[in-house]
Amino acid sequence: MNNWPDGWTDDGRGRAGRGGPPHPEQARVMPHVRGSVPRQSRGGYGDHDGYADDGYGRGGYGGDRYDDRYGRAGYRDDRYDDRGHGGRDGYGGYGGYDGYDGYDDDNDGYRGRSAVGQRIKRGLILVVLLVLVLGVGTYFWADSKMRREVDLAAVEQRPESGRGTTYLIVGTDSREGLSEEERREMRTGNSEGSRADTIMILHSGDHGSSLISLPRDSWVTIPEFTGSVSGNRIPEQQHKLNAAYAIEGPELLVRTVEHNTGLRIDHYAEIGFGGFAGVVDALGGVEMCFDAPIQDKNSGADFAEGCQTLNGPESLAFVRQRYQESMGDLGRTKNQQKFLGALGDQVASPTTLLNPFRLYPTMGASLDSLVVDESMGPFRLAQMFLALRGVQGSGGTQMNVPVANPGFSTDKGSAVLWDEERAAQLFEQVRRDQPITVTDD
Template sequence: MNPRPHGRYADYQDPYEPAHAARPPNSSPGIPTQRSAVPPHHGDGGPYEYGPAPRRGGKVKRILISVLVILLVVAAGTYFWADSKLRKEVDLSKVIDRPAEGSGTNYLIVGSDSRKGMSAAQRKSLHTGGSAEAGQRTDSMMILHVGAAGPTLISLPRDSNVTIPRFRGSESGKTRPAMGANKLNAAYAFDGPQLLVRTVEYNTGLHIDHYAEIGFTGFANMVDAMGGVEMNLDKGFKDKWSGADFKAGKQTLDGAQALAFVRTRHAFATSDLERTKNQQKFLSTLANQAAAPGTVLNPFELYPVMGAGLDTLVVDKDMNPYLLGKMFFAMKDVNSGEGKSMNMPVSGSVGGNLQWDRPKVKQLVDQLKNDEPVTVTSER
């Protein structure tokens, strides 16, 4: 190895000496320099490299994935819990001579006067009368059509004059002869949900895809679980039969008051038609509040409301929580003005029963079957 030059040749660099052996600038000749512990940088051109920077994005990603997994598990658990509570007691496959399916989905929504499970004190406070074993009737019936043209909610007055056609008995399985002209709610009283579906389909020509029924107790409990339903009434009314006693204006109805509101008929001149309007208004408002983010995203609100409603909800065997949720959100849309609500068109009465306007009913059903915007009105 050649010795380093001294004196005037101290700055001389031997061309054959390796480049890495050159002295660092500003170093003194003959004094060894301290080699840095940091290795040379081989990255983006900076003077030193200290290893890879911490990956904060990876930690955030893991947290988000964990939250997503938890939400999926909770959602799946809620779905199966709700599905297990549904009373899937109505077998629509046993309904005979059914019309062809059309576009969209048709729900038959029924409010029955079932007093099952109610104590004498409850029957008195809710003004339901009768006994726990009293035969069931339908206090309200509605067809909810959900399709591309938006939802349409159609009330079927219980005093509608309809033909009860031949049908298959829900218990016996035997075919029964037609009963001729009757009130619509008589179909349910004779043989329950399956005959009601059969009668609605026969008199409208509209295929019913799903059935949902709630009794007095479930209805009142669901309203109470929500903390009441806020209504804005155009006018006040009283009815000693239902227990209704309302003033005009905005107010929150509890379960007993809500039941009185939807059952009242004696306070109105056109009893059944006015009552169906109130039922539509209340149910769509209830659905609007039940489907609000404050309820859906709050488990302390959601589970009590769902539990109160599902415990007494009777549905068809093909119903599931997804379809039920779809039904509720469609009713919410009706309330918010994105859908249409109406009574079945009526042209007059026969023996005290309401006679449907057949030409209008046919036009209405054709529009629903083809998923077209409904232009038919129910004004007499």
């Protein structure tokens, strides 16, 4: 029969300490003097480093001494937590290093490291949610403001779709929304209605962006068409290109461009005088550089040589001026291409897209002013501005349709006659989304 107290064995080694001397029953161990056993750490042996009365302490290591029985709940709170390692000042009983809070109550890892990770995680989730909410809100706001007034489905006998995306961009002389004072400042006159003042094909594909001007006085075939308003059948006729817009608006203009180029127009965007100036002003102006002074009393253009930032009315005066140009209307289209490229570059630049105080006014002005087709959405509109920006890049192209006779005489006055062979080759390269090799020289 073993006469030793519980927890002791016959071989003289107690469980409470390796190699400890056996104690007779009821014998009590004198507590060690504080400091008689070197302290390992605050989280190691208890404050008094003493052995417990008769076995392992309930809290395991830690406390003033070992408790009466084997530990049931794990290590003590102050040095070891209830379920796992811990420490008041650091790695629990393994050294008390500052900077770590020890294991937490659920044994999930170091408390400090876990807290930092949780804060970072919550911050990232909050940022993602804010961006998502802002993006969705902006999309629906922009979508609700778009003026989808052009029905491309009403266009007859359309060509097959080509590769890439083709836009028809039209600038009109509409004075819509302009006050009398603004009309005087911009020298727009007081003509009623609107006429197509600028007509351009913008193509975006695998080989970059191309911006091709179609002079408004181009002598073309206006195909027969059923008017969407009057319902009358409009007969086929030879006329200037901008006459199609005057006769039956955007739909007949799209029909005429498709008929004469063989290109299918995927999207349509139109802006008037006032809207154009408003977009420029909302953007904070557009920087332009001139090789020589420009003066035109008819449009009001008056610019010194060098680089300068043009406001809305000044920009309108620049793109309208043509009397100083040696090529007349063809020279004006070159200026318009140059300006639209600079405008697109600034609208789609990070300084605009990442600055809400510039982005939202520009978006608001654009959406209020642009008339687009029914299938145009905010994303497609953004892609159009990116394509405009791309025309100025290394892979971009800006040109007029090749011309055989810029002063072709007709019964409708002087017109521009296309070079049919080179024009056909150019439009075929656009349709197939091939690199542009045709020039307008």
